[in-house]
Each structure stands twice: as structure tokens, then as C-alpha cells.
Amino acid sequence: MIIFYDGYCPLCIAEMRHLAKRDKHNKLTLVDIQSPDFSIRYPALDWHALNARIHGLRDDGTLITGLDVTHEAWKAVGVGWLYAPLRWPLIRHVADAFYNVFAKHRYTISYLLTGKKRQCDRCIPGEPNEK
Template sequence: MKQDAQDLVIYDGHCNFCCRQIDHLRRLDGRNRLRFVSLHDPEVATNYPDLSFEQLMEQMWLIPAAGGRYGGADAVRYLSRTLPVLWPLAPLLHFPGTMPL
């Protein structure tokens, strides 16, 4: 898959917990649909100036190749529809009221 066709996941590359979660996502992404970039990479500030440093530090962001922005729980919901291994979780994640838990 071309790099341009991949959805972009922006995460805090200085956060050990975040990096472990990204390692899990890399393993789950068997079809190479995702590209991962630390929010500290200059590419992020250059290509996504609409996302402030504060917004980026607050939660993970997912930017689909087709456009749009998903942050935090919405990014997790998007991933549940994108990664086949997470499809069994999709109904639970999309049920009203479950994500605030």
C-alpha cells in the first residue's frame, strides 16, 4: 500500500504508555493500513497546523487518508471499523453511552 493511502495515527512518542499502545496497533495492522507518527515529529506541525500542541498532547489523533479528523474515543471507534481484528468490538464501541466509561 502506498504511504499516501494510509491513515495517519498521531501519538505522543515520549509517553511510554502511548508507545506500548502503538506497538499493539502495529501488530494488529496486518494490512499496513496505518502510519504512525509521533506528535513531536516536525512533519506534524508542518502538515497539520490546525491541531495545536495542546490538542495533540490531550489525545491520540487519527487522520484518514480520505480526509477528516478523529481524536481520542472517536479515533478508537474508527480503528474498530478499520482493523479487521477489532471488528468484534465495533458494536460495543458504537453503542450509545459506552465510550465515556
């Protein structure tokens, strides 16, 4: 599975590092949508949609989003059971609503939880960054 993540988001980066450490069988390909060559490598994908929330591309070509990506990614590295409750029918809708709030405010939430600001070399002027 390919995971498209926001390389400017400190929490997103941390999760991708944890996934990479556990991915002993190379089941995941982690792709930073903020990399300069992203649109060249993946011209058919809508960068704005990918930037709004995490996306994953299954081996069969199916594009998935949000906590479905998180669950499948952790399942691929052997600990999907930790995230399985987030996909249970009654919890799923609440968890997805919380994820949508997180995705929209991920830079602020990342800063509040980690003390790290948006990490980028080419941020929009006036936006928080790590320069």
C-alpha cells in the first residue's frame, strides 16, 4: 500500500517514522505529498484532496482515506488490532468525525502536542514554520 502523507505535519511525520520502523516486510510505501516532485510522480492525483486528509492507495488501485488508511497501514505492519476499534460500526462515525477535525487543524494540534511547528522549507509567508 502507498500512503500519501503531509510531510509538513509533525504528528504525521512521527506516525510515518513509527510505521517505517515496524514495516519489516516492506509492505508500505510512504510518499510525502509536500515533496517537490510529487505532482510529477503522481499527476493523476488531486494534491488538494490529499492535503485535506491522509490517503492510501491499495495494491488493487483502490484509494482510501482517513482512519481506513491508518488502520490498514498498522494492520500491514502487524498491529492493526490497536486501531481496529476505530473501524467498529458504532465507534467509526465518531472516530471519523474526530479525525476530520484533526486533519483540518493538524498543524495547530501538532504544535500543541509536540511543541513543533509546521516543518517546511517553502511555507506560505505568515504561516507557522520551523525556519
